[in-house]
Amino acid sequence: MLPPRQQPRPGSLQTSLSLVSSEHRLSPDAQEPRSNSDNVHESPTESASSQETWPTADAVTAKKMENGKIENDCPEQSVIRRVSSADKITLRDIARERVDVISEKMHRLPDEFLDELKNQLKAILEGNGGSQNREEFLILQKLVQSRSDLTAKTLIRAHRAQLEILVAINTGIQAFLHPNISLSQTSLIEVFVYKRCRNIACQNQLPADDCTCELCANRNGFCNLCMCVICxxxxxxxxxxxxxxxxxxxxxxxxxxxxxxxxxxxxxxxxxxxxxxxxxxxxxxxxxxxxxxxxxxxxxxxxxxxxxxxxxxxxxxxxxxxxxxxxxxxxxxxxxxxxxxxxxxxxxxxxxxxxxxxxxxxxxxx
Ligand SMILES: [Zn+2]
Ligand SMILES: [Zn+2]
Ligand SMILES: [Zn+2]
Ligand SMILES: [Zn+2]
Incomplete structure (x- = not known):
């Protein structure tokens, strides 16, 4: 028999645990009620949670103050950086509009605006707004997943924040929006096109171990090193x-x-x-x-x-x-x-x- 997962997987377990809990909370199917009659026998550890991995509110406030100060010192710059409503983009725009069009707009938008977009998506993925968040997430995901133009070739031209947002929408994992998780642009693209495991602590190339089984060959994003064959x-x-x-x-x-x-x-x-x-x-x-x-x-x-x-x-x-x-x-x-x-x-x-x-x-x- 295989070793009973006695060794922690590659990557820091601390990070892993945080990401795991994120995945469990965020993944849309993780929230679906199980339709089996054996629910009572389910392990209570299924919903184990751990510390949030997001920066504290203090850090965000500090960053804003810093930006505010810079803007006060350079009034002209703040005028230049003001976002006209015509230039503004929404998460839905990112989910449905052409990669190069959005990328060009994003390059003209200030970082604060892009951070705000990521925070909006983070809030949706966290689902604190209940069913409304869930609906919005499903709309975004449907938009992204019904497109055929999002390929490794077109995504090379994506803005970094655009790519992070697209990957987070596609996987339902908010960790991709986290400022401390800096996957390369190439890795993000590979995750998006299911060539790399979406589990940030695993990140193996897919199909893992070059497995040729039907499941590894046909199930998008499935990684046999870290994922359950069934769920x-x-x-x-x-x-x-x-x-x-x-x-x-x-x-x-x-x-x-x-x-x-x-x-x-x-x-x-x-x-x-x-x-x-x-x-x-x-x-x-x-x-x-x-x-x-x-x-x-x-x-x-x-x-x-x-x-x-x-x-x-x-x-x-x-x-x-x-x-x-x-x-x-x-x-x-x-x-x-x-x-x-x-x-x-x-x-x-x-x-x-x-x-x-x-x-x-x-x-x-x-
Ligand atoms: Zn396999
Ligand atoms: Zn994996
Ligand atoms: Zn087997
Ligand atoms: Zn399972």
Missing amino acids: NKFDFEVNTCRWIGCDLCSHWTHTDCAIRDGQICMGPSVKSGSGPTEMLFRCRACNRTSELFGWVKDVFQHCAPAWDREALMRELDFVSRIFRGSDDPRGKKLFWKCEDLLEKMRGGQAESTACRSILIFFQGTM
Whole structure:
């Protein structure tokens, strides 16, 4: 079995976590209610959030004051830089008008005006304005995604801010508007045309690892190194049973997504191909199966000693949900063991005791 995402992915985990939470909040499909009946079993970690990555209001105010001061000192310049209403552009203009036309206008507009446009989009992506923001975002995204003229060739002529805005609209990820995230113009274009992973902490060339599977070949923007085969989302959880790796093609799937979509079920043992059945994971990318018991055992043996109480309970819950429908004695025993330990921990059992108990259980299994 693959290493259970034991190593953090390339890039700083701190940054990653911030970006992850952004993606989870911003991605339009992340906000869609799941239409499955298994919602109650979903992991509560799905909505884990972290610190906002945007500059503080103080910094923005300081910048404005600085600009104000400059303008006061040079009255002529402030006249020159005043934006006539004919020159003004909106986010919708950027989403629908020709790259060179907008680019030319943007080059004439002051930085403050462009920053304001980015802030408008940031507010829309944050969605604090509720359904109105969401509607506006969907309008912008539809405009951008229905165009055929936005290609690597035409985007070379885009203004930097224009490109950032187009990428943010296309991906739904506001991090591309962040002043501290300085991807090269080329990288931004590649993200836009799905040649590079939109996950800023990953940024691999696509298809990742030159994979030729149907999914990597046909799903725009899918990255097999960091995204879930089923829901297309990424996060940076490591040392966990939250992600299942396919033994054969190495693509990843959220355990929750696999359970929800019925990709975890009983089947003939992977090793023997016949005989006793066991709980298996069927990979959506390659349609082949991987065994689960050995994988769970491996994750626990490597990672459990480092988990805190909350993590241990969460992981036991994952395992319990994976093995709930087991028919075989070993899978059933694991399910019962997890349920028993969860019950005891809710009753106050120390995590160290519970951890020792599950590791002893695994030691006694093959
Ligand atoms: Zn693939
Ligand atoms: Zn990626
Ligand atoms: Zn998923
Ligand atoms: Zn696979």
